[in-house]
Structure formats: C-alpha cells, structure tokens
Amino acid sequence: MGKRRRVAERRKTTPAVVGGAIAVVVAGAGIGVYTLYGGGGAAADDRAQKSAGYSEAKKTGPLSAAEVQTAAKAFLTAWQQGKPAEAAAATNDTTAATTLLTGYTKDARLKDVTLTAGTATGAKVPFSVKATVSYKGLTKPLAYDSALTVVRGATDGEPVVDWHASVVHPELKDGDTLVTGEAGAPPVKALDRDGGEMTTARYPSLGPVLDGLREKYGTTSGGSAGVELRVVRGKESKKAELSDKTLVELSKGTPGTVRTTLSPSLQAAAEKEVAKTARASVVVMRPSTGEILAVANTNHGFNTAFQGSLAPGSTMKIITSSLLFEKNLASANKPHPCPKTFTYGGWKFQNDKKFEIKGGTFKASFARSCNTAFISQAGKLKDSDLTQQAQQVFGLGLDNWAIGVSSFDGAVPVQTAAPMGASLIGQGGVRMNPLNMASVASTVKAGVFHQPYLVSPSVDHRTLATASRAMSASTLSQLREVMQYTAAYGTAAEAMAGLGPDYGAKTGSAEVDNQKKANGWFTAYRGDLAAAGVVQAGGHGGDTAGPIVASLLKAGS
Structure with missing residues (x-):
C-alpha cells in the first residue's frame, strides 16, 4: 500500500489541463514557461504502475501519439526545470545526454530556458528554444529551433527520446559541446x-x-x-x-x-554558378603558382570542394593515361583496344551503353572516355603503380598539403585484382574532391605539380608539398594532346566550345551505391587557369559540372 500511496501523492502534483494543453510553470532562477500537449493518459498510468513495482512484457509495434507526446513531455519538462539527470533518463543514452545537458547550464551558461513544443509528425517532435546567455555580467538572448524523435527503448520497449547532440542544438554533432567564454581564437x-x-x-x-x-x-x-x-x-x-x-x-x-588568394570577381561568379544546381562544388586555381582563386559549394554547411572524399570517375583517367604513356602501354596516336566489355579480376567492366571503338587510337578512347581501353592494361601494371604515379607526379594522397585551411589531399590506395582495375577509371578506392582534380589539370598545364594554396606560405612560413618527380617531356606532350582533343572533339566539346585552342579537359561520371544517377565530374584548364567541379547525382559530367567549370574559365580570362 505504501508504494500505491506515494504514486497517488505524485499524481496530485500533475499540472492542470488548461484548454486541452498542459501548462507547466516553474518558479526559480533559470526556468521559463513550457507549453506542451494534452494529458499523460494511459502511458502516464503505465509509467506510474511500473514505478510501483509492476512489470509487463517488452512493448513493441508502432508508437502511439500519446506515447510520443508523453516521452517528449517528460524529456523537455525535465530539461527546462534544470534537471539534466531526469531528462537524460528519458532518452536512450543516459550518459551522453547527462553530460551535454549538464554542460548546457554549467559550460554554455544558459539560463531562463523556455521550451515550446510544436505539432508532432509521427515520432518527430519539433520544439523551439529561448534562453539567455550570461557570462560575467554580459547577457544576450538565444533563440533557435530543434527537434527530437521518440523511439522504443531497446530493453523494455518504453518510448524514449532517441539521443543525439543535435537535439540540444542543431549545430551540434555527437561528441560536440557548447561553451561560453573567451573565444577559442580571435576573429x-x-x-x-x-x-x-x-x-x-x-x-x-x-x-x-x-x-x-x-x-x-x-x-x-x-x-x-x-x-x-x-x-x-x-x-x-x-x-x-x-x-x-x-x-x-x-x-x-x-x-x-588574413589575406587570401581568392579573386573577388571569380568568387562571385563561382557562387552564382553553383547556386543554379543542387549539390554542386567547384574550385578555380592558377597553374603557374598554385593560388586558389575561387571555391564554392551549393551546400554552405560543408566544404565539399576542399574536404569532400568522392570517387572521381573518368577524370582519374588523366593520371592513369600519364602512367600508361610512361610504361609504353599506350601512345596518343597509335591504335588502342576499346572493346564493349573487358573482364579483369573476376569483374566485367563495360563502357557507357556498351559502345566500342574499332581500330581507334588511344586519343579517341580518351576523348570518348572508353573504360575498357584502360582496364585492358591492368594486367600489365603492378598493384602499386597507380598509387605511386598519383603521389610522385601529382602530389596526391600523401596527406601533406598545407593550403591554409583544412583540406583532403586525395587518396589512391594500393589495391589488387578487380578493385585495382576499377581504380584506373576513378572507381574502387580512389577518392578525390574538386580541389584535387583542379590540381591534376593544373599539373598538366604547368608541367609540374604546384601545391594549391589559399593563403600565401609567406604569411606563416609554412612549407608547401612538392612532387618527387615530374613527367617526361613525351608523357606531358601526349597528355596535353589528348586533353586538348577531348575539349575540342570529345565528351567535353560542348561545354568547352569557343574556349580554345590553349585548353584541355576531361569529363567523368562516378557511380555511387544506392544513388540512381552518377556524380558528374569535369576538370579543365585554359591559359593560366585550371578548374574542376562535381555535381553529385548529376549524371554525365559534361552536361552538369562542365558548364560550371567552362563558365568560370571564360570569366577568368
């Protein structure tokens, strides 16, 4: 009876229902007003019975609206009342939730917290947050929107909040924290x-x-x-x-x-170009120096252009071609096989729509982006050849670029059998971004690798990455020839129309698992400008990324 009496006593403190909503008003510093939903109903009774010592089988099945509302109310009310442990207990990760919710007051210095829930959509409950940031006599308001999702607990099936740091603030990733104090670095x-x-x-x-x-x-x-x-x-x-x-x-x-190398006119043009297309990213640089002149992304939250890690598709054939030229496995104007399909390492590779070129030259295969022309040479290469070519000639994959901000320097891992063959055409384990591929085109134009940079090394006396060797004169000449031919007559011709004759280009399409359309790639140079772009899920690079790159090469001339 003692347990039942205590449960009854707790129920007497339940907030009154006013106009179909629960109004929770809590006195005390740091607490605001919180508006939620209707009464707790059966779900609240279940919780009361459970606390009184009753148990039942694990709950399963879809969550009811009442369960979603009750779980959200329990979490948000406890958070607002400054009870982090109690709020965390209403989630499926008590430890992480307790740490972040405790820090919300202690480290982030947030008080007068007011939480207002919106209308649930299924198990997702949006809510708004208003609070005051207070630090050593300084105060400012904070307001933002967030959301939580209710799920069934793994142990008992009871509804709980699915814990992620983004519940507390949408800018937070798991493991991040909120801190108020002197800035980590001056502006x-x-x-x-x-x-x-x-x-x-x-x-x-x-x-x-x-x-x-x-x-x-x-x-x-x-x-x-x-x-x-x-x-x-x-x-x-x-x-x-x-x-x-x-x-x-x-x-x-x-x-x-801090002075950068960015060109105001090219940066403005790049912003305008990527804004026309979903999931587009582009980089423009100067081959003779390595200076980055523009960088833009449709998505403003993540710098895919510098930090992306994507299969580059057939734009990788620039590096592979340089390797084949050096190994005497291909020559620009000599006949080269381009069958409909070619099997290597147990995988059957094919060309787009299974086209073939009978009696054509390697230049023709490069210009039309024939996959089998490259896969057919895989058995004559060592597993490490492509990796070494990318590192030693193009400065890629050594994790040593120092451009002035964080960047991903590309990756061309050593692979065997079919994945090695796939790497030759920019699939397999090869990963690049527009900065990397703009650098590849830049290396061809300049004849030697110049590490891209956004801030001059003279600002902080840092050392830029270098390549350990340059291409031979013959390899470089052939590489420029096939890229120029592609820009004039191949898959890049439509995008590059009117920009010649001092130019070169390569298109690419990279397949991605569970994505209907391939990522479209394009890299090119014109005069002392080089650029590369990707449109994720865009399809053929010549149709999507190509116009973006070509427009910027034209704007910078």
Whole structure:
C-alpha cells in the first residue's frame, strides 16, 4: 500500500489541463514557461504502475501519439526545470545526454530556458528554444529551433527520446559541446587578393573557409578574443575536419587580418554558378603558382570542394593515361583496344551503353572516355603503380598539403585484382574532391605539380608539398594532346566550345551505391587557369559540372 500511496501523492502534483494543453510553470532562477500537449493518459498510468513495482512484457509495434507526446513531455519538462539527470533518463543514452545537458547550464551558461513544443509528425517532435546567455555580467538572448524523435527503448520497449547532440542544438554533432567564454581564437577579417573584405553575406559558400581561417590564424593575425557562445568540436567532428562555430557573440573581439588568394570577381561568379544546381562544388586555381582563386559549394554547411572524399570517375583517367604513356602501354596516336566489355579480376567492366571503338587510337578512347581501353592494361601494371604515379607526379594522397585551411589531399590506395582495375577509371578506392582534380589539370598545364594554396606560405612560413618527380617531356606532350582533343572533339566539346585552342579537359561520371544517377565530374584548364567541379547525382559530367567549370574559365580570362 505504501508504494500505491506515494504514486497517488505524485499524481496530485500533475499540472492542470488548461484548454486541452498542459501548462507547466516553474518558479526559480533559470526556468521559463513550457507549453506542451494534452494529458499523460494511459502511458502516464503505465509509467506510474511500473514505478510501483509492476512489470509487463517488452512493448513493441508502432508508437502511439500519446506515447510520443508523453516521452517528449517528460524529456523537455525535465530539461527546462534544470534537471539534466531526469531528462537524460528519458532518452536512450543516459550518459551522453547527462553530460551535454549538464554542460548546457554549467559550460554554455544558459539560463531562463523556455521550451515550446510544436505539432508532432509521427515520432518527430519539433520544439523551439529561448534562453539567455550570461557570462560575467554580459547577457544576450538565444533563440533557435530543434527537434527530437521518440523511439522504443531497446530493453523494455518504453518510448524514449532517441539521443543525439543535435537535439540540444542543431549545430551540434555527437561528441560536440557548447561553451561560453573567451573565444577559442580571435576573429579574423579575411581579405581577397585585392584587399577587399570577404564575408558570408557576400559570399555564402565561404562560411567553412572563414571558420577555418580563424582557427588557423586567429591567434597569430594580430587580433584579440571576444566572449561568445560557441560549438566546440569533439573527436569525431575533428576527424571530419569541422571547425568550432560561434553561435552568439557577447562581446566583440578585435579581428586580425588574413589575406587570401581568392579573386573577388571569380568568387562571385563561382557562387552564382553553383547556386543554379543542387549539390554542386567547384574550385578555380592558377597553374603557374598554385593560388586558389575561387571555391564554392551549393551546400554552405560543408566544404565539399576542399574536404569532400568522392570517387572521381573518368577524370582519374588523366593520371592513369600519364602512367600508361610512361610504361609504353599506350601512345596518343597509335591504335588502342576499346572493346564493349573487358573482364579483369573476376569483374566485367563495360563502357557507357556498351559502345566500342574499332581500330581507334588511344586519343579517341580518351576523348570518348572508353573504360575498357584502360582496364585492358591492368594486367600489365603492378598493384602499386597507380598509387605511386598519383603521389610522385601529382602530389596526391600523401596527406601533406598545407593550403591554409583544412583540406583532403586525395587518396589512391594500393589495391589488387578487380578493385585495382576499377581504380584506373576513378572507381574502387580512389577518392578525390574538386580541389584535387583542379590540381591534376593544373599539373598538366604547368608541367609540374604546384601545391594549391589559399593563403600565401609567406604569411606563416609554412612549407608547401612538392612532387618527387615530374613527367617526361613525351608523357606531358601526349597528355596535353589528348586533353586538348577531348575539349575540342570529345565528351567535353560542348561545354568547352569557343574556349580554345590553349585548353584541355576531361569529363567523368562516378557511380555511387544506392544513388540512381552518377556524380558528374569535369576538370579543365585554359591559359593560366585550371578548374574542376562535381555535381553529385548529376549524371554525365559534361552536361552538369562542365558548364560550371567552362563558365568560370571564360570569366577568368
């Protein structure tokens, strides 16, 4: 009877139902007003009976609306009341939830928290957050929207909140934290190559770049730190090379100044071009120096152009061709096989729509992007040949680029059998991004690898990566010939029309598992400009990424 009495007593404290909604008003510092749904109903009774010592079989099946509402109410009410342990107990990861929710008050210095739930859609419950950031006499309001999803617990099937850090704030990845205090690094004013200030208001794509510049140069560029609420990245976010992010600035720091190599006109043009297409990314650089002149992404949250890791498809054939020329396994103007299909390592490779070229030259195979022309030579190569070519000649895959912000330097792992054959045509384990492929085209144009850079090495005296060897004169001449032929008469001709004769290009399409359309790639050079772009799920590179790249090569001339 004692247990039943205590349960009854607890029920007397249940908030009153007003107009069909529960209004929870809690007195005390740091607590606001929270509006949720109707009464707890049967789900609340089940919880009461469970706490009184009753048990039942594990619940299964779809969640009812009442279960979703009850679980959301339990979590949000406890969070608002400043009871992190109680809120965490309403999730499926008590440890992680307790840590982050405790830090919400202790480390992020957030008080006067008001949570307002919206209308649930299935098991997903949106809610808004209003709070005050307070630090050493400085205060500022914070408001944002978030959402939670209710699932059945793994042990008993009871409804609980599916825990992720993004529940607390949508900018958080799992393992990240919120901290208010002196900024981790002073702000920086990023300048273009002409001395003009670069902001996200003018160039929306540059958000990740500006965050990276602050992280790299904030403490050395002459500025002083302000006070702010910021996202501090955890281990997994750091692996993904995500930078800390400012959410609220309580007091402004004094910014330092960092000059970049970006061209204001080309950057503006690049922003305009990627905005026309979903999931597009592009990089423009100068072959003679390695200077990066523009970088833009449709998605402003992640810099795919610098940090993406995608199969480059047939644009990889530039590197493979240089290898075949060096090994005397191909010659630009000599006959070369291009059958409909070719089997290697147990895999059957084919060309687009199973086309074939009878009696054609290697140049013709390159221009039309014949897969089998390359796969047919796989058995004559060592497993490590392509990897060494990419590293030694094109400076790729050594994880030693220092461009001024975080970047992925490409990967061409040593593979065997069929995956090695697939690597020759930019599939298998090969991974690149537009920065890498712009560098490949740049190397062909310049005749030697120049590591791309966004901030001049003279700013911080860092050492740029170099290649251990250059292509032979014969290899370089043939590579330029096949790329020029492709730009004039091959799969790149439509996009590159009117840009010759000092030009070269290569298209690519990279298949992705569980994606209906391939990623479309395009890399090219014209004069002292080189560029590369990708349109994810865009299909043929000549039709999607090609016009973006060609437009920027034309704009920069």
